[in-house]
Amino acid sequence: MRKKLIATMMAAVMTAGLITGCGSDGGKTTSGGGSSSKGGNETITLKLFSNLPDRKNGQGLVEQKIIDEYMEANKNIKIEVEALDEEAYKTKFKAYAMDDMPDVVSIWGQPSFLDEVLAAGTLAELNESDYSDYKFVEGSLEGFKKNGSLYGLPRNTDIAVFYYNEKMFNDNGWTVPETYDDLLSLSDKINDAGITPVAMDGGDGWPMAIYLTDLAFRIEGPAVADKINEAVAKGDFTDEVFSDATSLLVKSAKAGLFQKGYDSQDYGTAMNLFTNGQAAMFYMGTWESSMATNEDIPKDIRENIRVFVMPSVSGGTAKNTDLAAWNGGGYAVSQGCQNKEEAIKFLNYMYQPDKLSKYGWENGVGLSAQDQTSYTTGNETELQKQIMSLLTNATSMSGTPINDCGPSAFKTVIESEIQNVSNGTTSIDDFLLTIGKSCQ
Amino acid sequence: MGSKIAGKKHSPAGKIIVWVVLSIMAVIQIFPLVWLVDFSLASSNEMFTSGLLVMPKKIQWGNYAKAFVDGHFLLYLKNSIIINGLAVLLVLIISIMAAFAVHRMRWKLSGFVKTLLLLGMMIPIHATLLPNYKLYNTLNITDTCWALLIPYVAFSLPQALYLMTGFLDSVPIELEEAAVMDGCGIYRIVFQVVIPLLKPSIATVSIMTFLNNWNEFMMARTYLSSPKWKTLPFSVLEFTGQYSSNYAVQFAVMALTAAPAVIVYIILNKHITKGVAMGAVKG
Numbered sequence: 001m002r003k004k005l006i007a008t009m010m011a012a013v014m015t016a017g018l019i020t021g022c023g024s025d026g027g028k029t030t031s032g033g034g035s036s037s038k039g040g041n042e043t044i045t046l047k048l049f050s051n052l053p054d055r056k057n058g059q060g061l062v063e064q065k066i067i068d069e070y071m072e073a074n075k076n077i078k079i080e081v082e083a084l085d086e087e088a089y090k091t092k093f094k095a096y097a098m099d100d101m102p103d104v105v106s107i108w109g110q111p112s113f114l115d116e117v118l119a120a121g122t123l124a125e126l127n128e129s130d131y132s133d134y135k136f137v138e139g140s141l142e143g144f145k146k147n148g149s150l151y152g153l154p155r156n157t158d159i160a161v162f163y164y165n166e167k168m169f170n171d172n173g174w175t176v177p178e179t180y181d182d183l184l185s186l187s188d189k190i191n192d193a194g195i196t197p198v199a200m201d202g203g204d205g206w207p208m209a210i211y212l213t214d215l216a217f218r219i220e221g222p223a224v225a226d227k228i229n230e231a232v233a234k235g236d237f238t239d240e241v242f243s244d245a246t247s248l249l250v251k252s253a254k255a256g257l258f259q260k261g262y263d264s265q266d267y268g269t270a271m272n273l274f275t276n277g278q279a280a281m282f283y284m285g286t287w288e289s290s291m292a293t294n295e296d297i298p299k300d301i302r303e304n305i306r307v308f309v310m311p312s313v314s315g316g317t318a319k320n321t322d323l324a325a326w327n328g329g330g331y332a333v334s335q336g337c338q339n340k341e342e343a344i345k346f347l348n349y350m351y352q353p354d355k356l357s358k359y360g361w362e363n364g365v366g367l368s369a370q371d372q373t374s375y376t377t378g379n380e381t382e383l384q385k386q387i388m389s390l391l392t393n394a395t396s397m398s399g400t401p402i403n404d405c406g407p408s409a410f411k412t413v414i415e416s417e418i419q420n421v422s423n424g425t426t427s428i429d430d431f432l433l434t435i436g437k438s439c440q
Numbered sequence: 441m442g443s444k445i446a447g448k449k450h451s452p453a454g455k456i457i458v459w460v461v462l463s464i465m466a467v468i469q470i471f472p473l474v475w476l477v478d479f480s481l482a483s484s485n486e487m488f489t490s491g492l493l494v495m496p497k498k499i500q501w502g503n504y505a506k507a508f509v510d511g512h513f514l515l516y517l518k519n520s521i522i523i524n525g526l527a528v529l530l531v532l533i534i535s536i537m538a539a540f541a542v543h544r545m546r547w548k549l550s551g552f553v554k555t556l557l558l559l560g561m562m563i564p565i566h567a568t569l570l571p572n573y574k575l576y577n578t579l580n581i582t583d584t585c586w587a588l589l590i591p592y593v594a595f596s597l598p599q600a601l602y603l604m605t606g607f608l609d610s611v612p613i614e615l616e617e618a619a620v621m622d623g624c625g626i627y628r629i630v631f632q633v634v635i636p637l638l639k640p641s642i643a644t645v646s647i648m649t650f651l652n653n654w655n656e657f658m659m660a661r662t663y664l665s666s667p668k669w670k671t672l673p674f675s676v677l678e679f680t681g682q683y684s685s686n687y688a689v690q691f692a693v694m695a696l697t698a699a700p701a702v703i704v705y706i707i708l709n710k711h712i713t714k715g716v717a718m719g720a721v722k723g
Contacts, residue, residue, distance in 0.1 A: 047665075054681045056510055082665045085680045095573040095662055100582070102665075268684045272488035287683060296485050 044339050045078045046346060047102035049093070051329070053083040058290065059155075059366075062359045066350050077342065097122050101334035103343040107152045109143030109330055110404035111232075112411045114151075123151045124333040124340055126347075135353050135371040140327040143400060152332035153351055154369035156360075158285040159325040159390060160210045160310070160401075162198070167304040168280050180218070180248065180313045187257045190280050199279035201270040202262035205415025208249070208422060209403035211283060214310045214324040216245035217398040221317035225399040232406040235439035237432040246421060246428045248313065253422045263419045277301055287366035292381040305383050309390065321395040327369045328404075367391060406439050413438035476698065480504070480691035487687055503692035511675040511693050512667060517700075520671040523585055524653050527592040531600050531649045532642060534593070539604035540630055544616070554605070560598035565591075569662050576663060587663035588671070592656070596649040603648075607641035608634070643711030647704065654701050672697045 048067065052060035060083070067079050082102065084092055089106065090113070096102065097120055107123070108114065117123060128141070128150045137157060144152040169175070172193060177183040187197040201207040217224050220241045231237045252258070259265070259273055274282035275297045282288075291297060292305050309323060331350065333343045350356050357368035361375045364384060373392065380388075403414045414435045421431035479487055480503055482496040507513055542554035572591060576582045581590075611634060619633045635642070657673040664670055675693045679686040 052682055053677045054679055054686070057681060057686075059682055080666060083677075084661060085677060086682070088661050088677075091569075092662055095570055098570065098574055099577045268687060269488060271684060272485065276485070276488060296483065 042076050043078050044076060044342050045080060046104060046339060046343055047337075048079055048081045049089075049096065049102040049105045050081055050083040051086050051089040051106040053085050055081075055083065058363065059287075059360070062356065062363055062365060063350075065359055066355050069355075070346060070349055077346070079346070093117075101336055103334060103337040103339060104347060105332055105334055107144075107330055107332045108328055108404070109152060109154055110326075110328065110400045112404045112406060112408050114144070114146075115407065118146050118151060122335055124335045124337075124344070126150045126153070126333070126344070130348065131351070134351055135357075137327075137369055137371060139397065140369040143327055144330060144332075152330045153347065154327035154330040155356060156287065156329055157325060157327055157367040157369050157391065158287060159323050159367070159387065160214050160283070160285055161307040161387070161390075162310070163274065163282040163284065163288065163291070163305050163307055165274070165277065165280055165301060165304055166306045167300060168195070168277070174280070176308045177311045180215075180311050183311050184252065184255055184257065187252075187255060191256050196259040196273055196279035198257050198259075198281045198283055199270040199273040200258040200262040200283055201265065201267045202258065202419060202422065203264050203266040203269075205418055206401070206403055207267075207270075207283065208418045209414055210285070210324065210401045212245055212249055212418065213398060213401040213403075215248050215313065216241050216402070217322065217324050218310055218313040218318045219244055219316040222322065222396040222398075228402050228405050231436070232410065232439050235436045237436045242432055243428055246431060249418075249422055250424065250428060254424070263423050275301060285366070286387050289366055289381075289383050289387055290364040292383040293364050303382075307383065307386055307390070319395060321393050323390065323394045323397055324401075325391075325394065325397040326400050328400075330369070410435065410438045473698070473702070476691060476695050480688065480695045482688055484686055484688040500688060503689045504696070506679075506689045507675065507692040507696055511678045511689070512670075513672075513675055513693070513696060515667065516670055516672045516675050519585075519669050520654065521700075523588050523592065523669070523671060524650055526585075526589055527596065527653055528646045528649045530589070530593045531596045532645060535597060535600035535604045535645060536635065536638065536642075537630065538597075538601055539608050540634060542601075543605045543608050544613070554601070557601050558598050560594065561602070565595065565658060569659065572659075573662055582663050583665050583669065585669050588660060588669065591659050591663075592649075592653045596652060599648060600645045603641055603645055604638070607638055611637045640711050643708045647708050647711075650704060651701055655697075 050060075050063060052058075052063055054060045055064045064081070067081065071077060071079055093105070096105075097117065101122060105123075107117065131141075131150075131153070136154070140154050140157065141150060144150060144154060164176070172189075174186055174189060177186050190197040200211075213224075213228075216228075220227060224241060227239055227241055231239060231242065253262070259270070259279060262270070270279075271282060271284070271288070271291075273279040275291060275294075277298070286307075292302055294302060309320065312318065312320060331347055333340060333347055337343055351370070353370055353374075357370040357372055358375050360366065360368045361372045361384075364381070367387065372388070376385075376388070403411050406414075417426065417431055417434050420426040421428060426434075475493065478493050481499050481501070482494045483498075483500055486494045486496060538557060542550045542557070568591070573582065576587050576590075581587050615633055615637075616629050619629050624633065655673060656671075660671050660673060664674075667674075675697065676690050679689045679693070
């Protein structure tokens, strides 16, 4: 009797689930059927997994524009975009890596991301000779290679710069600093005028890690990339260059170079300090060069934004034309996808020099990893021209910022620990020891 | 209501203290909503002024228009309502039946089954994300409403069961005995005798399940990929840039997302306070 009761109860629960579920299931199949019948039999659907959720502005707009053009030109191809912001993107990428990876994906040509992905064999190998006339900047493909094989293509060239307000500088008689000591004494003057010297996004960790890389690069010169890789491989950051660079960062923070509470303020807050005229400088990558055309920023500020690179450090070997620059984000095709050939075709289409590169230049979303000089129209903003000349005159590039040079655990640790060391919570030695440990 | 009862017992001074404390509580609770609406009507740049609230130079209704159109608000709202509605319904049916089965019916494993179901409370969502993704993919149900419905029901069930068993204690067993004497079957006992008496707890469980799942994003973003079943939290994402975001429109989206939840809460408010208090005494 009791058994019977349980059985009937269970049956009831199951049927209840079935009945309620059926309604939704019916809806699903009809909508699914609708979308598949639209395309006909020959339609090939490519899935693009992107880290650009905002499809109406900036890089996301450029990406969407190319997709729309491609679908217009190839009626039998349908491209479905799934976009998540970077953090969510990386989590979901792991899920996809187990099963069912979309055809074309956003990737980062940096060990912290790529090493694990390539070890899992997720990405398809590309034929490097196909890209000989795509005008990729020399060395920009290196980060996307493993054992000589190419697995992805870079989208941007990013340079870390100080944006500054030229009008504010001129009005106050301030000059662009030549050396790091100049920068610190300038910072005192700016502080005296009641203005924040440098707006810093310290809440996120990665901008300060770039700052640290930039300083280390000024001290050690182009050899710093090898030193970083060696230190990460050994888990040992006792080399002088790291302690020197860190102590410069700590010294600057202590001297009031950054805004009050920089270690807890995020990207938008820091940037708005600068665009509202509350800060004289803003340390960030060249992808923000679209500030010069952003209508939301007051006219007398946006038209006076200029850049300079990290000034030379006393005793340092780097020249002023050595840039803290790298090729970070890009695209790749997944190994297991069904339409690999079509996916690679689309990838190559995106990288035709007059697509990503040209549209990016026109939309002011920063520098691409391809030669953009042929797209200059003369109508560019002063800021764009200045950044372009920085790149054309560059004598060397620093390569990947330190936080992206190690495993993902190292990235997490250095990005949180750098806040503690900069505001004096931990000592420099402890900082270097902790980040070293996280590599092992 | 609370202040009235307190007022009767205490002197005028006590009454004032109660009022002050309650007012502070009210401000703390209501301020975020005011702040949300205020910022949703400003422009992105005005947000970074130093004041607590901003006085927008021009009220930006355009933020809401953008939220509606570019944020696919109506589609996501529909999905959210369907998925959450079904989740609440399933949780209610299963938890009432399960509560009755493990609490009132006598069988060998009733205690064990109850513990087993309650153990679910201790499993963190993060630990289940990737294994579940793999499972759903094998079953071919990623990117369908099942991919959300199943975990939403599963994760809400332990709490619901816990509350339901607590409430069930307050239902006199004599009523059920009387019902049996009059010839009721097991289903009539549950549906016609017990359920009407469980109304406050049904309200509590519905509201908790609804609110928890309404804002859920981590599972949604892992199990869904096409816009077909995306829920409201995805709307905020549409305005997230690579480095900085369109905060003002995101505020508008959040205000719109919060509205249904606030409305549901206001409607069921009376039941939930009563329900939680009763459950506390009897559970």
